[in-house]
Amino acid sequence: MTAPQDGREHPEGAGAVTPKTRRARTILITGAAVVVALIIVLAVALTNGLQDRQERAHSATPSASASAQVEPTPSESPSTQAPEASPISVDPNIIASAPTSCEAIYSEAMFSSLRALDLPLNDPLLAESTGTALPELNHMLQTDPGLHCSWGLPSELGINTNVRVVDAAESQQILDVLTAQGAQCAEQDGGTLCNLVHVGPGVEDWQEGDARAGENHFLRGNLWIATHWGTVEMPGYTQDIVRTLWP
Numbered sequence: 001m002t003a004p005q006d007g008r009e010h011p012e013g014a015g016a017v018t019p020k021t022r023r024a025r026t027i028l029i030t031g032a033a034v035v036v037a038l039i040i041v042l043a044v045a046l047t048n049g050l051q052d053r054q055e056r057a058h059s060a061t062p063s064a065s066a067s068a069q070v071e072p073t074p075s076e077s078p079s080t081q082a083p084e085a086s087p088i089s090v091d092p093n094i095i096a097s098a099p100t101s102c103e104a105i106y107s108e109a110m111f112s113s114l115r116a117l118d119l120p121l122n123d124p125l126l127a128e129s130t131g132t133a134l135p136e137l138n139h140m141l142q143t144d145p146g147l148h149c150s151w152g153l154p155s156e157l158g159i160n161t162n163v164r165v166v167d168a169a170e171s172q173q174i175l176d177v178l179t180a181q182g183a184q185c186a187e188q189d190g191g192t193l194c195n196l197v198h199v200g201p202g203v204e205d206w207q208e209g210d211a212r213a214g215e216n217h218f219l220r221g222n223l224w225i226a227t228h229w230g231t232v233e234m235p236g237y238t239q240d241i242v243r244t245l246w247p
Contacts, residue, residue, distance in 0.1 A: 191220025
């Protein structure tokens with residue numbers, strides 16, 4: 001005999017998985033997997049980001065060190081510095097500006113001594129006279145007299161001086177002419193002084209008491225000082241002009 005059934009219907013069992021439950025579990029597992037994947041991705045991203053920052057910091061360290069080094073600026077670099085100006089060489093023998101007045105070529109003492117002779121300065125009658133009696137040099141001074149200073153009147157008494165700019169070729173020409181005429185030339189006061197006596201001691205037929213005449217020439221740098229004198233020969237006349245123009 002079989003045992004009588006109690007008449008109650010048992011459900012399909014307490015541990016049985018229904019389709020609805022299976023779907024819920026599937027959704028739950030899938031969601032959990034997604035969350036885990038997101039966590040892994042985030043962790044990897046954070047790790048990579050940290051490594052990138054460390055690498056950038058490490059690679060930036062040499063640049064920062066290099067930038068901290070003091071490097072010469074363009075103005076400090078020897079290759080870009082402007083070269084120092086070389087000192088200008090000035091020839092002390094060259095007179096940059098030739099004198100333009102008779103007062104400017106004498107010392108005060110010499111100018112006073114000349115005035116004391118009562119000889120007129122630059123008399124118009126002597127405007128064509130020059131500081132030489134030699135035809136070749138006279139032609140040079142007639143062509144370009146420079147500064148002309150005369151003391152006296154047309155007579156055997158007086159002084160004529162020309163101060164003129166010359167070049168090297170003219171200076172040599174003047175010296176050649178003076179030497180050919182028997183002038184005595186010597187180095188003096190940084191230049192060359194030549195003395196030539198036309199009438200006076202040592203000249204044929206001259207006697208004591210006769211008039212005297214001669215000329216002095218001084219060449220230095222770019223200037224020529226030519227002086228012809230008659231009877232009155234001021235001691236140190238040419239030297240005074242030289243030491244006034246080249247103090």
